[in-house]
Amino acid sequence: MDVAVCGGGNAALCAAIAARRAGASVVLLERAPAYVRGGNTRHTRDIRLAHDEPNAAATGSYAEEELLDDLLRVTAGETNRPLAELTIRESKSLASWMSEQGVHWQKPLKGTLHLARTNGFFLGGGKNLVNTYYDTVERLGVRVVYETSVVGFELRERAVQAVVYERAGAVERLRCGAVIVAAGGFEADVDWLKEYWGDAAGQFRIRGTPYNTGLALKALYEAGAKRIGDPRGLHCIAVDARAPKFDGGIVTRIDAIPFGIAVGADGARFYDEGEDLWPKRYAIWGKLIAELPGQAAYAIFDRKSIGGFIPSVYRPLCAQSIEELALVLDLEPGALVRTVTAFNDAIRPGGTFQPGSLDDCRTEGLAIPKSHWARPIDTPPYYGYPLRPGVTFTYLGVEVDAGARVIDADGRGFDNVFAAGECMAGNILSRGYLAGFGLTIGTVFGRIAGESAAAHVRA
Ligand SMILES: Cc1cc2nc3c(=O)[nH]c(=O)nc-3n(C[C@H](O)[C@H](O)[C@H](O)COP(=O)(O)OP(=O)(O)OC[C@H]3O[C@@H](n4cnc5c(N)ncnc54)[C@H](O)[C@@H]3O)c2cc1C
Missing domain, CATH: 3.90.700.10 (Succinate dehydrogenase/fumarate reductase flavoprotein, catalytic domain)
Structure with a gap:
């Protein structure tokens, strides 16, 4: 297999689409069973998009500079500026790219905190977004495997040789030319949260999927990936x-x-x-x-x-x-x-x-x-x-470069390991939150990770 995508939410699906469209063979390993596939993306409603004129998704205009100002305000300037600017620039093409993948847009719902100009609302909410993307990846020929938890990576030098996963009680390995990790944060691992929040974490409600326990994130750290973000950081x-x-x-x-x-x-x-x-x-x-x-x-x-x-x-x-x-x-x-x-x-x-x-x-x-x-x-x-x-999500993740390549503790990039979505969002959104920007980062970096992984296996 050329590319193994770990995760089954927005970032993973966008990565799988992009890698497949770029000519790679792709397998997507989703930890959840099919009926609750799609991670926290199932709960989403809208995505933040810069645009110079009204489009199918949003009204008026929302200039790149204005979105950047909004981001700098909520993060108090703590963002990787080149990656933030890249995300914002790329966000301008997302409405039409998402439409090409089958997504439809709707007028903002009442009570959505005045987001009509800055955010696009997809028809049917996150569940429909997820279903649409699964239809698309399957139509493109991506192999989707459910109830499969990525737990490790076999490395030679700076390159992953195989993904290690658990399925039906057995541990197996899948050889691949490149791997994309898009498996969310670790907010559903209450013991991990307790390391930073003490017993208080026992009382937290986790607003999203129970499958985001950070197993793949831990595996990346074990492989030597560089951490980014405050471990205590939560959107809550x-x-x-x-x-x-x-x-x-x-x-x-x-x-x-x-x-x-x-x-x-x-x-x-x-x-x-x-x-x-x-x-x-x-x-x-x-x-x-x-x-x-x-x-x-x-x-x-x-x-x-x-x-x-x-x-x-x-x-x-x-x-x-x-x-x-x-x-x-x-x-x-x-x-x-x-x-x-x-x-x-x-x-x-x-x-x-x-x-x-x-x-x-x-x-x-x-x-x-x-x-x-x-x-x-x-x-x-x-x-x-x-x-x-x-708890909505955690901020702790891995550092990436502009090609979504995961950086190791020495500051060098892995040859064939990429990340997208919540597990790398901390590069850009170090704290605070901008409604709809989680999906923006995941879609932009999902696409980039897919293209980078496909380019790597073709090289
Ligand atoms: C209630 C709620 C509402 C939200 N609303 C919005 C919104 O409207 N707009 C917005 O931008 N953001 C919103 N967010 C934040 C949003 O969920 C994220 O920014 C975005 O959906 C994250 O996408 P992702 O692909 O990174 O992670 P997820 O969508 O969470 O996907 C992670 C995937 O990885 C899988 N997985 C986990 N571990 C493993 C493993 N070891 N092996 C294999 N697979 C694994 C999971 O099963 C899941 O499929 C919301 C979050 C919540 C909880």
Whole structure:
């Protein structure tokens, strides 16, 4: 076999398409069974694309410079600038390339955080994207093997000779001319997370696939690949505590926090719920909750806020008084009543509540202020969501060059090892997040990795 692709999500599929279209024979090894194939890509909805004029995917224009500025802002400048610029430049051709692979576009859904200009929404969401790409790779003649976990690489000098994989309890090897690793991060390995987060990680909900345990990433490190990214780095948001341990996806996200208050298990507030617009702040709440005792928090609001935010799949718990709500949520009633009373009393009179902008509704005199959207919690029924940290992905990965070639600890490239997607995204997105940019990096580097691997085996 010319090219072995490890993984079965967006980056792997784009790599397989590109390698096959460039003339290589390709096998794709997906750890998951077919019915849950596609990794975290199954949960996605949109991809960020630079463009000079409206296209099938997005409205208006979004210049390369503007996207770069957005990236530099969220990463505080910590990015591999040439790779970032390459990704952004290449993103301009993705809408038409994706269409060529069978992807269709749709208008952005309501409640998608104002992304119509910057992001393209693919019809049918991530599951359809994944199914479309699988149809395409199979039509092109890529051999897809499910329930196959890549666990190692046999190396000679700087070249992989064979991929080692586990399938149906047996360990086997597959000889190949080049390998592309696109097997996501390690967010589903809770023991690995505990190395950096301690026992707190035991309470985390993993929003995506249980198959991203970093086995292939570990195998790359064992082969000598250079690490990139903060091992403790996570994209982590507030999700409903009733969410399943894995694969809850987007519907478990709780967006109620700016509409009321958030308290810990002691019934006390712990952070400014109105610090900034929610799209700019939602991604800090997972880590805030991860730092609390028991990793438990509660979003508290009243009837006025129902209908104001995107509902989650779970109904909020409900009661006619704050005392009763505390009992329903298993909080100490006196503590929650004191917190709500102090909050209500501290609200500056006369503000005009405007959820879409930084309004003038704020508290005064509290040790932890609420800077915007502060309205008294005084209208029954009262509601509460139990919250836990929900991990989207990890940032730790391997260093690559502009050809998606994996770099080793000495700073030299492997001859025939390439990486794409979440396992190398840390080169560009070292921290922070730009909605839809995970897919941008995975699609751009998937294509590059596929072309590089095919060029290597043809040389
Ligand atoms: C709920 C949720 C919503 C998201 N929404 C968006 C969005 O709208 N836009 C966006 O850009 N990003 C979004 N993301 C982030 C997004 O998932 C990623 O950026 C992107 O899909 C990652 O693609 P990937 O191919 O690198 O990894 P994945 O899609 O996770 O694929 C990894 C693949 O590797 C396989 N695998 C793992 N280990 C092995 C192994 N040892 N051997 C073989 N196969 C293995 C897995 O089974 C899986 O198929 C979201 C994430 C989540 C969790």
